[in-house]
Amino acid sequence: MGMTIAEKILARASGKSKVEPGDYVVGKIDLAMVHDLTGPLTLNVLKEIGYDRPWDPRKIVIILDHQVPANSTVTASLHQQLREYANKYGTNFHDVGRQGVCHQILAESYVKPGMLVVGADSHTCTLGALGSFATGIGSTEMASVFLTGELWFRVPETIRFELKGTLKQGVSAKDIILYIIGKMGVDGALYCATEFTGEGVERLSIDSRLTICNMAIEMGGKTGIVNPDAKTLEYTKCDSCEILRSDKDAEYQRTIEVVLEDLVPQVSLPHSVDNVKPVSEVEGIEVDQVFIGSCTNGRLEDLEAAAKILHGRKVKEGTRLIVIPASPSVYIEAERRGYIKTFIEAGSVVCNPNCGPCLGGHMGILADGEVCVSTSNRNFIGRMGSPKSKVYLVSPETAAATAVEGKLTDPLKYVRS
Amino acid sequence: MSAIKGKVWLFGDNIDTDVILPGKYLVLTDPNELAKHALEGLVQDFYKKISKGDIIVAGKNFGCGSSREHAPLALKYAGVGAVVAESFSRIFFRNSINIGLPAVISKGARGIIKENEHISIHLDEGYILRENGEKLPIERYPDFLLEILKDGGLLQNLKRKFARRGEV
Ligand code: SF4
Secondary structure (H helix, E strand, C coil): CECCHHHHHHHHHCCCCCCCCCCEEEEECCEEEEECCCHHHHHHHHHHHCCCCCCCHHHEEEECCCCCCCCCHHHHHHHHHHHHHHHHHCCEEECCCCCCCHHHHHHHHCCCCCCEEEECCHHHHHHHHHCCEEEECCHHHHHHHHHHCEEEEECCCEEEEEEECCCCCCCCHHHHHHHHHHHHCCCCCCCCEEEEECHHHHCCCHHHHHHHHHCHHHHCCCEEECCCCHHHHHHCCCCCCCCCCCCCCECCCEEEEEEHHHCCCEEECCCCCCCEEEHHHCCCCECCEEEECHHHHCCHHHHHHHHHHHCCCCCCCCCEEEECCCCHHHHHHHHHCCHHHHHHHHCCEECCCCCHHHHCCCCCCECCCCEEEECCCCCCCCCCECCCCEEEECCHHHHHHHHHHCECCCCHHHHHC | CCCEEEEEEECCCCCEHHHHCCHHHCCCCCHHHHHCCCCCCCCCCHHHHCCCCCEEEECCCECECCCCCHHHHHHHHHCCCEEEECCECHHHHHHHHHCCCCEEECCCHHHHCCCCCEEEEECCCCEEECCCCCEEECCCCCHHHHHHHHHCCHHHHHHHHHHHHCCC
């Protein structure tokens, strides 16, 4: 019996030739990430232990992204603690000026196929899109990783999603994953690795694969993962890394087919991510704010899709559009291609790379009763500000069309014209 | 590790972190204060009603929901000796062991064990002993997880390993 890619990576990292779902292994960590909200807690734990020298500073990445630049003295002091630790031991550090959404920074500059990656953030599963095994852990566990470079894992079962065919114009990766979560429910993949396979995935760009794996956690998944191919190797500039892929006879808990041609733009309604419907069924809801950005949809492809719709058009009066590129390199390329100008001319605000309003901590927090259409990944009560606000999750295409009309809008009519 | 002995409290499936510890108490940092709100969503004054060492036996997906470490902490400080369930949410399972509360997987136990009966859990040997002498199998922990539990949690485990290095 063969192994899945998730099993192979855990076997490799724990020095075993074979592992099976349910096995416990201790894996050597290739990359560990904390950000400005979870990192300080890890440092507190280290302080309590009384020892804080990291096992390998080159494998630790500290990224400021949740509230950058600092928006209060409290945040400023969190940033200061991380800065001091990074300087003391020479870990990788993304300070103001090199900051960006942590998962995007990891994707662009650190993760290679086959790595075992942990991050003190639940959306670390994003990085499985590059053929790594990547998962979120708590701050206390991260302290243990900092000191030992190891962590225990229970080898998960894998659910396979076989994507067939090609997406229609105006439908994108976000619609695929929203559709899947709507079918699976918020606990449909509990504790499982979710592997995305098939020609449908092979045709998708790396940006799209990152979007899909990003939301694996929203159906309870331990990680999302895509087998590496030529696109992965090019993106990760990986000439010499060892490539691990699922065997043909690997065992899956189950396989679910998704036919991409059949998909239409999807929206996740408040206040649960699995509350998914086609946009066309709920069009017309009045919207106060639109957010395009986050670790789900703040990449170049996303900004391109939004810019195409916004080019030569205006954001509807009474609606605010906030656009946040996920990293400095996304920002620079979007600027070079004229997207930033398009957004500003359309009447939106473009912020520096960071998480922005995604978790209601910075830049565009919602007031009582406000409605936000967002390309991010969670719409829990109070996620983006007031507990009396509402968040609808959509693709960048739907977000852009919605900004133009000031109400929830199916983007298909904009891509056809 | 010596056996964990206690009286059983039965619960159903999908006991989520919001009923184990409602979100409004996340600002509390003292675990003894957290304990006062343990399982508040299901049992009023649970912390007053339980005896130290009592054991929760539940169905599937225990601890689903948020990643809050506060949830297993509240149970532990309320006096819960262990949680036995058909299955746990991934993060609750990890957090629970990391804070020194045994999360024990036993398939089928929920349907067999009775409310209020006295059971003992033998982690090293891998079984639950019922009042009537019946043994129910549990999923065995690997040695390193047993070690964390014996130390009382991950923090204590790390302290023991690293504190002597004397460097801060
Ligand atoms: S963009 Fe949102 S979901 Fe992603 S890491 Fe930042 S806060 Fe978390």
